[in-house]
Amino acid sequence: MALHIVTEDRITPARLLAGRAMVWGGLALLLGVAALQWLDQAGRIDAGFRDWRPTLYAFAAFATLLCWSQVVRRGEMGKRALFVLPAAIFVGAMVVFPLIFGIGIALSDWNLASPTGRQFNGLDNLRQAWNDPFYLNALLNMVWYIAAIAVEYVIAFGLALLLNAQIRGRKFFRVAFLLPLMLSPVAVSWMVGKSMFEPRFGPMARLARSLGWDTPSFFGSPEIARAMIMVMDAWTYIPFMMIMLLAGLQAVPRELSEAARVDGATPWRRFWEVTFPLMLPVSITAILIRIIFKLKLADIVINITAGGPGGATDTVTSFIFREYRDRSNVGYGTMLAFIYLVLIVVAMTGAMKLTDRWTRPHG
Amino acid sequence: MTDGPQIFRDHAVDRAFRPGFVLGRAGIYALLILWAVVCLFPIYWTVTTSFKAAPDVMQGNMIPWVDFEPKRLGWRALGLSPDTIGQVSTVRDEFLKRFWNSVIVSVSASVLATALGAMAAYGLSRFDYRFGPMRNGDIGFFFLSQLILPPVVLALPFLVLYKSLNLLDSRIGLILLYTLTVLPIVIWIMRDQFGAIPTELEEAAMVDGLGIWGAFLTIVLPIAAPGMVAAFILSLVLTWNEYFFAALLTSTHANTLPVMVASQTGSQGISWWSMAALSFAAILPLILIGIVLERYIIKGMAAGAVK
Numbered sequence: 001m002a003l004h005i006v007t008e009d010r011i012t013p014a015r016l017l018a019g020r021a022m023v024w025g026g027l028a029l030l031l032g033v034a035a036l037q038w039l040d041q042a043g044r045i046d047a048g049f050r051d052w053r054p055t056l057y058a059f060a061a062f063a064t065l066l067c068w069s070q071v072v073r074r075g076e077m078g079k080r081a082l083f084v085l086p087a088a089i090f091v092g093a094m095v096v097f098p099l100i101f102g103i104g105i106a107l108s109d110w111n112l113a114s115p116t117g118r119q120f121n122g123l124d125n126l127r128q129a130w131n132d133p134f135y136l137n138a139l140l141n142m143v144w145y146i147a148a149i150a151v152e153y154v155i156a157f158g159l160a161l162l163l164n165a166q167i168r169g170r171k172f173f174r175v176a177f178l179l180p181l182m183l184s185p186v187a188v189s190w191m192v193g194k195s196m197f198e199p200r201f202g203p204m205a206r207l208a209r210s211l212g213w214d215t216p217s218f219f220g221s222p223e224i225a226r227a228m229i230m231v232m233d234a235w236t237y238i239p240f241m242m243i244m245l246l247a248g249l250q251a252v253p254r255e256l257s258e259a260a261r262v263d264g265a266t267p268w269r270r271f272w273e274v275t276f277p278l279m280l281p282v283s284i285t286a287i288l289i290r291i292i293f294k295l296k297l298a299d300i301v302i303n304i305t306a307g308g309p310g311g312a313t314d315t316v317t318s319f320i321f322r323e324y325r326d327r328s329n330v331g332y333g334t335m336l337a338f339i340y341l342v343l344i345v346v347a348m349t350g351a352m353k354l355t356d357r358w359t360r361p362h363g
Numbered sequence: 364m365t366d367g368p369q370i371f372r373d374h375a376v377d378r379a380f381r382p383g384f385v386l387g388r389a390g391i392y393a394l395l396i397l398w399a400v401v402c403l404f405p406i407y408w409t410v411t412t413s414f415k416a417a418p419d420v421m422q423g424n425m426i427p428w429v430d431f432e433p434k435r436l437g438w439r440a441l442g443l444s445p446d447t448i449g450q451v452s453t454v455r456d457e458f459l460k461r462f463w464n465s466v467i468v469s470v471s472a473s474v475l476a477t478a479l480g481a482m483a484a485y486g487l488s489r490f491d492y493r494f495g496p497m498r499n500g501d502i503g504f505f506f507l508s509q510l511i512l513p514p515v516v517l518a519l520p521f522l523v524l525y526k527s528l529n530l531l532d533s534r535i536g537l538i539l540l541y542t543l544t545v546l547p548i549v550i551w552i553m554r555d556q557f558g559a560i561p562t563e564l565e566e567a568a569m570v571d572g573l574g575i576w577g578a579f580l581t582i583v584l585p586i587a588a589p590g591m592v593a594a595f596i597l598s599l600v601l602t603w604n605e606y607f608f609a610a611l612l613t614s615t616h617a618n619t620l621p622v623m624v625a626s627q628t629g630s631q632g633i634s635w636w637s638m639a640a641l642s643f644a645a646i647l648p649l650i651l652i653g654i655v656l657e658r659y660i661i662k663g664m665a666a667g668a669v670k
Contacts, residue, residue, distance in 0.1 A: 082576075176403055201423045320515050334519045
């Protein structure tokens with residue numbers, strides 16, 4: 001798909017030099033301001049900086065000069081680089097730098113509320129995390145939460161099949177099924193989790209009582225509370241999987257299924273031997289993206305159960321959120337987050353390798 | 364066979380599998396209506412609760428005018444009831460401030476992410492880049508791999524960084540962070556869009572004397588506009604509802620609506636009617652967007668599902 005254009009650019013040596021001067025000048029400005037601020041921070045000189053904003057502005061100037069110099073130095077080729085460069089610099093500045101900075105935080109004992117400030121403590125946080133039953137419990141909970149995606153997938157597939165059938169009011173049902181995804185998880189936590197499932201007068205408690213559960217308590221016991229969080233999260237995100245699967249279903253060529261019908265296959269076999277195998281790549285994409293969203297699960301846990309009862313509903317994110325909110329423990333919290341990141345990267349790489357092998361034709 | 368004659372009235376949508384043979388039409392509609400109730404009842408519950416008073420909540424009344432007489436208690440507490448709209452209301456000022464924060468933050472972040480993401484996706488779909496050892500595929504993976512990064516990993520480093528940059532509790536800080544979180548999704552959607560546009564269009568435009576940026580802005584972008592709208596709407600949904608970063612990084616000035624909703628625990632328990640009014644006001648914009656722009660949202664989510 002690549003666009004090949006022959007361009008003629010005469011870059012004079014003076015222009016080349018100007019371009020280089022812009023890059024190095026910008027870098028010098030950034031490093032100079034940063035060094036000045038660092039000295040000021042360390043108390044060596046008194047330049048009167050109130051915060052690190054000047055360094056931020058210097059970085060913005062450097063980034064602008066870097067983009068501009070591309071055009072000056074490389075002409076037409078530079079203009080092409082301008083498409084990707086801003087996004088790359090933005091992501092680099094917003095992800096790579098905080099991650100490196102975060103490693104430093106993770107290796108220190110740093111409580112924002114304590115007056116001692118930041119103390120380097122090596123791998124102590126890692127050791128503490130290894131012996132923290134609540135963190136390990138939160139990790140285990142994540143496994144349960146991710147396992148629940150299997151059920152969500154079955155429901156989403158069923159709904160996609162229903163929407164793909166010849167029905168009236170398709171548009172109405174599609175909009176209705178989509179709406180849960182549009183709702184703020186916080187509002188959902190309050191109005192669904194806390195109001196509808198109120199054990200005394202909530203409509204769900206009434207329903208449960210009429211079905212024979214005399215003392216309904218939806219967030220009292222660990223197992224039921226965890227299941228409730230799963231149900232509410234599923235409710236929000238099933239539309240997402242459903243839409244992806246529906247798009248996949250509508251791309252399945254009709255002739256294949258027709259041919260199977262002519263050959264006398266039953267609908268059940270047509271589904272399992274024609275439709276489902278063709279849906280496998282879409283299904284894997286949908287499930288992988290769903291897992292990525294599930295790994296961020298926190299809002300409804302923070303708002304409904306705050307991790308309780310006894311940490312049964314805790315996710316890693318909500319646990320770290322409370323670690324900061326209740327104890328201002330930045331160092332330990334960051335270490336926990338990094339452990340989580342490493343586990344995710346290892347697991348996701350493995351999962352992608354595996355699915356790659358499954359979906360690729362044998363041979 | 365109920366679907367026999369309908370084959371001729373059916374339009375282009377391919378339906379490979381017909382559950383009709385398994386379930387029968389009544390079964391299909393029963394399931395569809397059941398799930399529609401599951402999806403819509405919480406919204407109905409929120410709306411009706413906002414018109415209840417304490418006894419109605421306690422008795423669990425459900426149907427207005429039959430079970431209970433609708434009252435404007437909740438909306439009056441929020442300062443949005445028509446009969447008291449003229450009076451001064453601190454809650455309303457607070458609500459409008461949070462609402463405005465949410466609008467500014469989510470719209471700016473979505474615009475920024477759509478612009479940056481569309482440019483990057485276009486570049487990656489058209490040119491061969493080489494950045495050190497990284498080729499196009501690697502650069503694309505670099506952007507998309509941000510999806511795997513859970514927000515909690517960035518949360519505390521950003522908290523410390525923003526503190527020293529004096530960006531805590533500021534809209535700019537939230538906008539930058541939200542842009543980062545939705546950027547991979549925009550690139551994911553837009554790469555598909557640009558991949559489907561033939562390069563001959565730009566080649567023709569450039570023969571006519573347009574530069575590559577001119578061709579991009581005047582020829583390609585208008586064609587890719589539906590995809591950009593899809594990416595924008597999806598970003599808007601995600602950033603409007605975002606709670607985790609907003610709860611961590613804002614305190615008094617830049618709070619968004621979800622933070623305000625989450626902090627409504629009064630000393631005398633929860634007044635469900637005002638909570639419901641507030642929740643409904645917070646979700647209403649997205650319900651409207653969902654109904655009006657459903658087409659685009661579906662387009663955005665289906666991108667990349669089908670190759």
